[in-house]
Amino acid sequence: MVVQNSRKMCEVTLCSADRAHKIKTQAIMLPQLTHFLPTSNISHINLEEIKQLRLADPNCFTPNKIDMVIGSDLIPRIILQGLQQNISGSLIAQNTIFGWILSGPIQERISTFTTQVTEPQEESLNSLLKKFWDEEEFCEDLYQRTTTADGRYMVKLPIKPEFPDPMALGHSRLAAQQQYISIERTVEKKPGLCKRYSEVLEEYITMDHMEPTSSQEVIKDGKYFSFYLPHHAVIKPDSKTTKVRVVFNASRISHSGNSLNDVLYTGPTLQNDSMLIILRWRLYKFVFNGDIE
Structure with a gap:
């Protein structure tokens, strides 16, 4: 991990190619941002499928210098309506004010990077x-x-008072949708898993643990008040009760840089400490362990 200190900021205006959209923001100036990205040429892409799209970066498949990293807080103001799936089999195209952007797995191994901005602070x-x-x-x-x-x-979720300002959620539907597409491909190859996975979700609906909702994210004054939970299957073939368990990931970061867990208080630990329970076993001759539904 490389840590860089910055003492300089400047005002910048991000414009679309036709200048119809303008976003004023502040930029942090750093001596070095990233190496060339991608690190090598990307060739396993069917260009015929994307030639009708006006890409934000037509040369995105060729290594080049990165001049600016756009913060996730600006993503809601950049994303436009328009989504195309299964580009070259695995990519998703999203429309933005700059043009279409591509995301998803590809055959080549490419380097990625993450960046985080923090203000130096010391709490007593x-x-x-x-x-x-x-x-x-x-x-x-x-x-x-x-x-x-x-x-x-x-019980209601313990949402922090800082939500939605200054701690906000961002666009989360696309990430959850990508996770769902990945799960869908996995379970299609295993009919037994597909059937059990569907049964678990149907059970959630029957027990009112889950209900159908709008496919549109809840947005008010540019702030997001909804969060799409990505989910995946945990498979335990040897389990006598729950062989397939659906796990929801509330720690998945939205485009604002915050996850659902970030805007919630953790609250007190309600479960008894496992170590104390095991130590108390020594006081008794027999111990019963149960799984309650």
Whole structure:
């Protein structure tokens, strides 16, 4: 990991080619941004399938210098309506104010990079302890006020007061859709897994753990108030009860750089400590272990 310090910022205006869209923002100036990307020429792409698209970067398959990295906070203002799937079998084309951009896996091995901007800060122990107790008090009060029981317990999510400003969610549908497409290809090759995976999701609908919703993201004043949860299957063939378990990933980062977990308080740990439970086993001759549905 390379850490760079910057003391310079400048005002920039991002414009579409026809100058119909303009975005004013601030840029952090760094002595070096990235190496050439991609690191080698990409050849396993059917150019006939994308020639009708006006790409934001027509030379994206050739190594070149990267002049600017656009922050994820600007993505909602850049993305336009328009999505095409299965480009050259694995790519997705998304329309933006700059033109169409491509994403997805390809045959060549290419280098990627990640970047993160942080402000230097030091929090005192007193400040950290106060923040901890404030979170505990907030979550406990929320659970007492909002928990309902009608055949099952329901409680509202402990959303942080910083949401949606300054801590916001971003575009998340595309990432979840890509994960779904990947899962769909996997289960299609295994009919038994496909059937069981569908049964689990149908069970969620039957038990009201899940319900159909709009395919449009909830956006108000440029801020996102919805989050699409990517999911995948965890397979345990030797399990006598749950052979296929669907796992939802609330830690997947949206285009704002924040995930659903980031905008939620963790809350107190409700489960008993596993080590203490095991130590207490020594007090008894027999121990029962159960799985309750």
